Amino acid sequence: MIVTIDGPAGAGKSTVARTLARRLGFGFLDTGAMYRAVALAGLRRGVDWDRQEPLAELAGRMTLQFEDRKLLLDGEDVTEAIRDSEVTAVTRHAADNPQVRSRLVELQRRIAGRGNFVTEGRDQGTVVFPQAACKIFLTASAQQRASRRLADLQAQGETTTLDRVLADQQRRDREDCDRAVGALKPAEDAVEVNTDGMTLDQVVDHLESLVRKRA
Numbered sequence: 001m002i003v004t005i006d007g008p009a010g011a012g013k014s015t016v017a018r019t020l021a022r023r024l025g026f027g028f029l030d031t032g033a034m035y036r037a038v039a040l041a042g043l044r045r046g047v048d049w050d051r052q053e054p055l056a057e058l059a060g061r062m063t064l065q066f067e068d069r070k071l072l073l074d075g076e077d078v079t080e081a082i083r084d085s086e087v088t089a090v091t092r093h094a095a096d097n098p099q100v101r102s103r104l105v106e107l108q109r110r111i112a113g114r115g116n117f118v119t120e121g122r123d124q125g126t127v128v129f130p131q132a133a134c135k136i137f138l139t140a141s142a143q144q145r146a147s148r149r150l151a152d153l154q155a156q157g158e159t160t161t162l163d164r165v166l167a168d169q170q171r172r173d174r175e176d177c178d179r180a181v182g183a184l185k186p187a188e189d190a191v192e193v194n195t196d197g198m199t200l201d202q203v204v205d206h207l208e209s210l211v212r213k214r215a
C-alpha cells in the first residue's frame with residue numbers, strides 16, 4: 001500500500017510522514033532529499049546551472065541509496081550536507097529539470113513501488129503514484145509554516161528573521177506551483193489537511209485513521 005503526502009515547504013510533511021510511517025510499520029521515502037542530493041552533486045562539480053544537460057547527465061550517473069535514516073550519494077553519507085542553505089538555494093535547478101525529474105521518478109517508483117510506503121514530496125499523488133491507496137495534501141498558513149522554518153533554521157545555528165523566511169517561502173511556493181513538470185497541486189482524490197493549531201500527534205492520529213479506513 002502506498003500513502004502519498006504532498007504539500008508546500010514548511011507544512012510539516014517530513015516529520016509527519018516519518019512518524020506516520022513508523023506507526024504503520026511502513027517504509028518512508030523523502031523525495032525532496034533526492035532533488036537536494038542532485039543539487040549538491042551539481043554544486044560540487046561546479047555545473048553550469050544555465051544549462052540543463054550537464055545536471056541531467058550527472059543525475060543519470062550518480063547512485064542514491066537510503067539506508068536507515070541516511071541518504072548515500074555515490075556511497076557517501078550526505079544526510080546533513082543536503083540541508084545546507086547553499087544547497088537549498090540551488091535545488092530548484094534539479095527540480096525544474098525534466099530529465100532529472102524523470103530519472104528520480106523512476107527511482108522513486110523502484111524504491112517504493114512494491115511493499116508498504118509513505119512517500120513525501122510535491123508530485124507523489126499526481127505524477128509518481130497516481131494509483132496510491134491514500135493521498136494526503138498537507139497545508140498550513142503561510143505564517144505558521146514560516147514560524148516553523150525559522151525555528152528549524154535557528155536550531156541549525158542560522159541567524160535570520162521571520163520576514164526574510166516569509167519572503168523566501170513565497171518565492172519557493174511560486175517556484176513549486178509554476179514548475180512545468182511535477183508542479184505542486186493536490187491530486188483530485190487527495191484529502192486536504194490543514195495543520196494549523198494541531199500538534200504533531202494530532203496530525204499523525206488523524207492521518208493514521210484516514211489510512212486505516214482505506215487499508
Ligand code: DC
Binds near residue numbers: 032091120121124172
Ligand atoms: O521538501 P524539500 O524542501 O526537501 O524539497 C526540496 C526541493 O525539491 C523543493 O524545492 C521542492 C522540490 N521537490 C520537488 O520538486 N518534487 C518532489 N517530489 C520533492 C521535492
